[in-house]
Amino acid sequence: MLKSHSCGELNKEHLGQTVALAGWVDRRRDHGGLIFIDLRDREGIVQVAFNPEVSKSCHRVANRLRSEYVVRVKGEVVKRPSGTENPRLPTGEVEVTAHEVEILNPSRTPPFYINEEIEVEENLRLRYRYLDLRRAGMRENIMLRHRVVKFIRDFLDAEGFIEIETPILIKSTPEGARDYLVPSRVQPGKFYALPQSPQQLKQLLMVAGMEKYYQIARCFRDEDTRADRQPEFTQLDLEMSFVEDEDILKLMERLFTALVTTIKPDAKIATPFPRFSYDDVMNRFGSDKPDLRFGLEIKDLSDIAAQSAFDIFTAAIAEEGKVKGVLVPGCASYSRKQLDDLNQLARSHGAGGLITIALGGAESGSLEKLTADMVHSVAAKFLTLEQVKAMAERLEASLGDLLLIIAGTARTVNEALGALRQEVGQRLKLADPNTLAFAYVKNFPLLRKNEETGRWEPEHHPFTRPWDEDEPLLEKTPEKMRGKHYDMVCNGFEIGGGSLRIHTAKLQRRVFRLLGYTDPQIDDRFGHMLEAFEYGAPPHGGIALGIDRLVMLLAGRETIREVIAFPKNQSAVDLTFNAPASVTEEQLAELHILLREEE
């Protein structure tokens, strides 16, 4: 090794020792006579002093040092002269007096700051990701990710799980997301698909008798990106035999509680994780992945609205819809523009419009002081003061608050108000950034009707086991079937989902038939699963957790790109490598591929 110690580990205990260090020049301070550099490596920073009275040649070399030069220094760890200690550096009580120095490699001036946490345009960071990763924030994120994954592996190992790798080149299936395809050279005209998740493979491992499997698995989905989604991502994929759903939920709860208390001891985390039904979260939070760090629950105002003379309300109720609302505390004096923004958000989530009711202006106080001329709303003249007060009371509002009300079908109203609730929570900074509010959402419907195609589609995936008592409904009223499916949510993100699985060929075939497949199609696409289920498949279930999202939350970041070493951008391009890229005609020919002309 070119180094005997890490820069960041030196302290008083090393006083008097001669050490060899190697790292990058974080900063240089040239006093003419005396030169200091902050030498940085993965573990931290230590000050190196170049004194011409100690070594003239070292001092001459130090004159040439610039940011990001790679250097090796040999010298003595000495106590800093009293009064010159730097309490902001962990190594700040000591410094290294250079006796020998060697420039291992110079560096061009970097295109952005390595030594400061100033925000830089993301595409520039991604183009020079290897420099971006040198920055303290990114280095901490990547190291945090390592600790998280290591903790998970150790924990599951102790729980009797075995890690098994599954193929990356598998088979395209018709369900789910768009597949990434890989052409076969050996089998002309045929394609592998990259796994969207190892779902079927892990179920086959259960049939194989592995009983407790997990994998830190890379998954691929060719869909549009988001802040929390990119084409390839990492899941903790896990499956167990002979379990009930609570066995899995409790295991995950223990894992996450231990993980957070070990790796992020300052974070607040509530246990046991609350369990909500799907209907419950949709009605109360308007989302199947609610942020539970703040209240502002959605309330049903239909009974009050039905009494009003407001057409928009009464018409919605007449059509078996709902009128519901959400509170915006202290925002009665919102401007026209601010209200328009909220209206637009509601419309973008399918609402016909948004009714706002401002209770007074900047003043605050109890509702009792509310008078008719203090109510500001397009609906004001259609509502009695009593009706406004009744709605305000239900939403637990006081003077100076703003009410957001939407009328329409139950689903649209919930989803639009859910989006507004999330937006308001963010604007008013209601969510404590130091809290991790985990929860489970259960009792999802098994199926959902695709309004465009008229076909039944799985809410989760076609292997989810229905509730036993709902099985007879399969061919009669599929919409009423509930699935043994559960999601894990945290702070407004879905960080995982799983289910108990169907383990008999008979039931599995019935589900596929309901999804619109003919028997020959089922045998062609899923025959391997059905056949496996006929050879003693144990009851089993599992879960998959998004590692990127989890680490993002633990790191307090806004996008998963901040916790992925080499992520893709919104256009699914890797800017470090410029992938995807064209290939040669020879490569295409070998793969039996002819590119289409497109206009």
Place this chain on the structure above:
RNA sequence: GGCCCCGUGGUGUAGCGGUCUAACAUGCCACCCUGUCACGGUGGAGAUCGCGGGUUCAAAUCCCGCCGGGGUCGCCA
């Protein structure tokens, strides 16, 4: 594909019809400086204001189109 936001020296920002021959900070280069640590000081180089078109006597600034980036809806079993 729709909607919203952004694009000004290397980096981060300001400027939002004329005083812009584009400002500030930092970085970079040169010189000075022996206890600094975001060292300090003096001087210097560095930008056809993303691209194209239009409006105007006059455009970084207003309008249109395109490109690039981000967020989001659709999509994501």
